Amino acid sequence: MEVTQVLHMNGGVGEASYANNSLVQQKVLTLTKPIREEAITTLCCKTLPERLVIADLGCSSGPNTFFVVSEVIKTVEKLCRELNLLSPEYQVFLNDLPGNDFNNIFRSLGSFNDRLSREMVSGVGHGFLAGIPGSFYGRVFPSRSLHFVHSSYSLQWLSQVPKGVENNKGNIYMARTSPSNVLKAYYQQFQKDFSLFLECRAKEVVEGGFMVLTFLGRKSDDPSSKEGCLIWELMATALNDMASMGIIKEEEVDSFNIPQYTPSPSEVEQEIVKQGSFSINRMEVSAVNWNAYDDWNAVDSEFSKSEAVSDGGYSVTKCMRAVAEPLLISHFGERVVEEAFKRYQEILTDHMSKEKTEFINVTLSVTRKA
Numbered sequence: 001m002e003v004t005q006v007l008h009m010n011g012g013v014g015e016a017s018y019a020n021n022s023l024v025q026q027k028v029l030t031l032t033k034p035i036r037e038e039a040i041t042t043l044c045c046k047t048l049p050e051r052l053v054i055a056d057l058g059c060s061s062g063p064n065t066f067f068v069v070s071e072v073i074k075t076v077e078k079l080c081r082e083l084n085l086l087s088p089e090y091q092v093f094l095n096d097l098p099g100n101d102f103n104n105i106f107r108s109l110g111s112f113n114d115r116l117s118r119e120m121v122s123g124v125g126h127g128f129l130a131g132i133p134g135s136f137y138g139r140v141f142p143s144r145s146l147h148f149v150h151s152s153y154s155l156q157w158l159s160q161v162p163k164g165v166e167n168n169k170g171n172i173y174m175a176r177t178s179p180s181n182v183l184k185a186y187y188q189q190f191q192k193d194f195s196l197f198l199e200c201r202a203k204e205v206v207e208g209g210f211m212v213l214t215f216l217g218r219k220s221d222d223p224s225s226k227e228g229c230l231i232w233e234l235m236a237t238a239l240n241d242m243a244s245m246g247i248i249k250e251e252e253v254d255s256f257n258i259p260q261y262t263p264s265p266s267e268v269e270q271e272i273v274k275q276g277s278f279s280i281n282r283m284e285v286s287a288v289n290w291n292a293y294d295d296w297n298a299v300d301s302e303f304s305k306s307e308a309v310s311d312g313g314y315s316v317t318k319c320m321r322a323v324a325e326p327l328l329i330s331h332f333g334e335r336v337v338e339e340a341f342k343r344y345q346e347i348l349t350d351h352m353s354k355e356k357t358e359f360i361n362v363t364l365s366v367t368r369k370a
Helices: 023-031 033-046 067-083 102-119 180-204 226-244 250-254 265-275 305-332 334-352
Strands: 051-057 089-096 127-133 146-152 205-217 278-289 358-368
Touching: 023 033, 023 067, 023 146, 023 278, 023 358, 033 067, 033 146, 033 205, 033 278, 033 358, 051 067, 067 089, 067 102, 067 146, 089 102, 102 127, 146 180, 180 205, 180 265, 180 278, 205 226, 205 265, 205 278, 226 250, 226 305, 226 334, 226 358, 265 278, 265 358, 305 334
Parallel strands: 051 089, 051 146, 089 127, 146 205
Antiparallel strands: 205 358, 278 358
16 A cells, blocks of 8 residues: 555545545644644744744645634734734645645635635735645655644554554454554554654754644553554454455455554654654643534434434544545455445444544644754
8 A cells, every 4th residue: 555645535525525524623623722822822922923834734625724724823913913013924835645635725715715804804914825745754845944833633644554564364453453563563653754754844843933733642551442443443343244245355354454553642752752853842632522523512302312323323434434435445446435334334333322432632732942
């Protein structure tokens, strides 16, 4: 699997698109807003450049793409009014892998500008936006050019499937039944990738610049704990069921591994300290339900518990399909996708009726050292 070519969220605005199935990610952005506001406020109070350069890494496409950009601009403009400062120009870079739906982003730019103008009636500094395709596990921007870097729910994705995981039979990710060498290989790939990410950003972020990063992670020190692995274990169950019925081959399942690692706070901290270019200002762990509608909308009193859970299984399946479908199509082919997600929904619905399910988020704010 060539991750840089295959990994991308479902594009467009259809029923299975990421744009219409990213409420979990939106909830996470809302939860982590105070950390971003603190970082951008501290940055601007120290020194407000004439041109403020912002980069969102792993921007994807859809309503969440402009969420952070809009939020940062509003915070800066509020500070400018309070401190009687001139608004800066805004240079915004939206980065993701080449397969990302950048066309959808650019088509949405006009409505974003209109909405921002309506909300900022007192005016806003000139803004210039560019899409930057490429892997953030390498240099993406000029040296000492970025003031504020943001990334949410992207850095858990690895640059490649770890080498040496061929014996991870019956699993598609780290799992409770994975051999110890598989867990070690995944962790080492995370260390390599995140260290490279930090090295590259250290060259691109100005001294005193900020990064706010949110990982899909875990609280536990055990990399095979349910917190980070269960969502994929249940998908493996669906695929193994299909293999047992001859719909797909068992060896196809055994050779399919998700290029992801959900780190603990201590694992993230260790790599930052080891690399040495950034100081940690703040780190927090939060959680959101797999079914984000549980957090935002009370279930209608006319719904029975079983109906509510069933709807939750459907919502989570759509969310996961928007993320994982390109990976499955690349490996198994398009013909099996409908059956795979049908079975996955049934398994999710059953599990969610028995157990509370949450995604764990690790968020940190760091500053580029002098």
